[in-house]
Amino acid sequence: MSALFRLDGQTALVTGASRGLGKAIALALASSGARVICSSSTVEGAADTVAAIRGQGGDAIAVAADLADEASVRALAAAAIGWQGQVDILVNCGGTIFRAPAVEFPMQQWRQNLAVNLDAAFLLCQLVGEGMIKRGQGKIINIASMLSYSGGITVPAYTASKHAIAGLTKALANEWAQYGLNINAIAPGYFKTDNTFALQQNPERNAQILARLPAGRWGEPEDLTGAVVFLASNASNYVNGHVLAVDGGWLAR
Structure with missing residues (x-):
């Protein structure tokens, strides 16, 4: 059974791999045998992740890439494919968030959030997916959010992008499952990351979140890794177009 979850000989591209969820994902894929391309806004940003992977053998x-810039995203895809000749697993984890009341929300930040969280994910799916289709196999995992289900507070652009990620995942599965690809998403609950730091530090919101969480705690990045390895491996070969909530029971409450 354990062989179902092995990724030996496969190459994975993980965006947002410098810290938090992306770093934990990259380490988990490597632990299961994959070679990993760790993408961040700067090469130095993912250096610790690369060192950790190499340290475990x-x-x-x-690879550096500005996910808000189309040319940079295209260059990232080319570099990733060029390293080993193909990408077998794509994890779109890189993202950004900006908080402001909707009536005051700057259009520049709206465009930035959509470009990083949605446009870059679609473009990487398109560029990497083309090779997967030709080979008749591949795994794409998009990182969605609890805000793929609800509206959130003062994060309209992030919410719009994460609703769109859930829809995009289903749309691509409808087109590409016939070619042997698996396109799924993971919707993390409330995890301890830079993106949620403001919520963690807000006593009122932190208390509200913990009161609703059946698990009674915020998620740690490592709590996401089992789901990622499952969706990246042969164990999920008949799972397609699914958004898997890893949320400590948040949606059940």
Whole structure:
């Protein structure tokens, strides 16, 4: 059974791999045998992740990319494919968030959030997915959010992008499952990351969140890794177009 979850000989591209969820995902894929391309806004940003993977006997490289810039995203895809000749697993984890009341929300930040969280994910799916389709196999995992289900507070652009990620995941599965690809998403609950730091530090919101969480705690990045390895491996070969909530029971409450 454990062989179902092995990723030996496969190459994975993980965006947002410098810290938090992306770093934990990259390490988990490497632990299961994958070679990992760790993408961050700077090469130095993913250096610790690469060092950690190599330290555990794995193989990894760092590639810099500005996910808000189409040319940079295209260059990232080309570099990722060029490293080993193909990308077998794509994890779109890189993201950004901006908080402001909707009536005051700057259009520049709206465009930035949509470009990083949605446009870059679609473009990487398109560029990497083309090779997967030709080979008749591939795994794409998009990182959605609890805000793929609800509206949130003062994060309209992030919410719009994460609703769109859930829809995009289903749309691509409808088109590409016939070619042997698995396109799924993970919707993390409330995890301890930079993006949620403001919520963690807000006594009122922190108390509200913990009161609703059946697990009684915020998630740690490592809590996401089992779901990622499952969706990246042969164990999920008949799972497609699914958004998997890893949320400590948040949606059940």
